[in-house]
Amino acid sequence: MTYPRLISTPLLVLLIAVTSSGCFGSQELSRVQAQFERDHPDAQFQRDVSISAGPLTLSSILQLTRLGEVSRLQPLVRSIEGVKLGVYSIEGELASKRYTPDFLDQLMNRGWVITVRHMNPPEQSWLLYNARGEQVRDFYIVRLDEDQLVVVRLRGNMERIIATILSENDWNVDARALTLIP
Amino acid sequence: MKHALVFLSLVFVSLLVVPANAQDVTATDNPRVVDFSAIDAWFAEPPTLEVNIDGVILRMLSRAAKESEPEVSSALARMQSIQVRSYDNTGAELAEQISSLSQQLEDQGWSRVVRVRDEGETVDVMLNATEDVISGISVFVFKPNEESVFVNIIGEISPEEIGRIGNALNISPLQQFDDYDFPES
Numbered sequence: 464m465t466y467p468r469l470i471s472t473p474l475l476v477l478l479i480a481v482t483s484s485g486c487f488g489s490q491e492l493s494r495v496q497a498q499f500e501r502d503h504p505d506a507q508f509q510r511d512v513s514i515s516a517g518p519l520t521l522s523s524i525l526q527l528t529r530l531g532e533v534s535r536l537q538p539l540v541r542s543i544e545g546v547k548l549g550v551y552s553i554e555g556e557l558a559s560k561r562y563t564p565d566f567l568d569q570l571m572n573r574g575w576v577i578t579v580r581h582m583n584p585p586e587q588s589w590l591l592y593n594a595r596g597e598q599v600r601d602f603y604i605v606r607l608d609e610d611q612l613v614v615v616r617l618r619g620n621m622e623r624i625i626a627t628i629l630s631e632n633d634w635n636v637d638a639r640a641l642t643l644i645p
Numbered sequence: 646m647k648h649a650l651v652f653l654s655l656v657f658v659s660l661l662v663v664p665a666n667a668q669d670v671t672a673t674d675n676p677r678v679v680d681f682s683a684i685d686a687w688f689a690e691p692p693t694l695e696v697n698i699d700g701v702i703l704r705m706l707s708r709a710a711k712e713s714e715p716e717v718s719s720a721l722a723r724m725q726s727i728q729v730r731s732y733d734n735t736g737a738e739l740a741e742q743i744s745s746l747s748q749q750l751e752d753q754g755w756s757r758v759v760r761v762r763d764e765g766e767t768v769d770v771m772l773n774a775t776e777d778v779i780s781g782i783s784v785f786v787f788k789p790n791e792e793s794v795f796v797n798i799i800g801e802i803s804p805e806e807i808g809r810i811g812n813a814l815n816i817s818p819l820q821q822f823d824d825y826d827f828p829e830s
Contacts, residue, residue, distance in 0.1 A: 561690055561691045561693075576697075576702070577695075577697070578696065578697055578698055578702055579694075579695070579696050579697075580692075580694070580695040581693065581694050581695075582691060582692070582693055582694075582695075583693045583694075592701075592702055594701040594702070597701060597704065597705075598701075598705075599701060599702060599705045621705060621709075622705050622708055622709045623709075625705070625706065625709035625710075626708075626709040626710070626711075626712065626713070629709060629710055629712075629713040629714060630712060630713040
């Protein structure tokens with residue numbers, strides 16, 4: 464039986480592409496990395512990508528995406544208010560335990576809701592959202608497998624983001640995996 | 646015939662002997678909601694997959710799918726919650742516990758519309774209906790030495806929509822019902 468992938472490769476590429484002009488470090492991502500290093504003492508997490516982009520960077524990207532093929536990404540980029548992305552390659556052995564990292568528990572204590580939890584070590588993933596009234600404003604997606612840790616925090620108009628992904632037929636299954644959200 | 650007799654015997658025994666750790670899985674305010682914490686207690690390990698879609702996120706998904714997936718959007722709009730749990734199988738008494746769970750739901754007014762027993766694998770589909778409108782569906786799948794899957798969907802939904810929702814939302818335990826032939830009755 465296969466389970467929903469919480470983040471697809473095309474999406475990762477997209478996120479990297481649309482935010483690479485505004486790269487800078489993020490304390491939040493560093494804390495997340497430190498947490499996983501504590502949870503998995505026999506594994507080393509090497510940061511490959513660390514991106515944090517806010518409205519300013521994203522508006523620059525909007526300009527870039529006016530041209531050619533990528534213009535169809537405009538509605539998606541316009542719906543995103545901020546994105547943080549961390550991609551880490553993993554060396555060594557992950558602890559073989561099903562668990563939810565403390566920082567996600569802390570988010571839940573602050574009102575975040577966990578909607579998908581897939582725990583089949585070494586592959587584990589978690590999807591949380593945060594809502595204000597009827598608007599889902601933030602997603603937190605964490606995916607861990609034996610080779611890679613991916614952490615994504617996405618802020619924006621989630622309804623429009625998901626509607627855009629669903630309407631893009633050629634994104635098809637992988638993109639839908641993000642919507643599930645699972 | 647032999648399997649049927651064994652199964653009937655098990656059902657009979659389960660009616661007489663309630664397992665010591667069997668809790669009321671409908672012990673919630675809403676009798677259509679299965680209390681998954683009671684099921685959690687059957688297993689030493691947490692579920693391998695846990696999906697909880699309700700409230701704000703369910704309504705948002707319905708609105709987001711309105712243009713591209715109108716049928717799915719409509720089905721989601723009629724739902725109140727989707728819960729899925731998948732566990733690695735442990736415990737010899739698991740089949741009996743699941744049978745007991747189905748019986749508890751029947752006692753609460755649910756109807757069992759599908760019961761499959763095939764080489765140790767079991768599938769139960771339960772419906773909760775009020776005035777000819779289906780208001781809840783529960784599906785329990787037990788595959789010996791593989792996994793157990795529990796699904797509880799609250800809202801107006803037909804069994805045929807389970808697979809469609811699974812495909813739209815990419816939830817594989819629900820996707821397996823896409824080509825399932827549910828009895829028309």
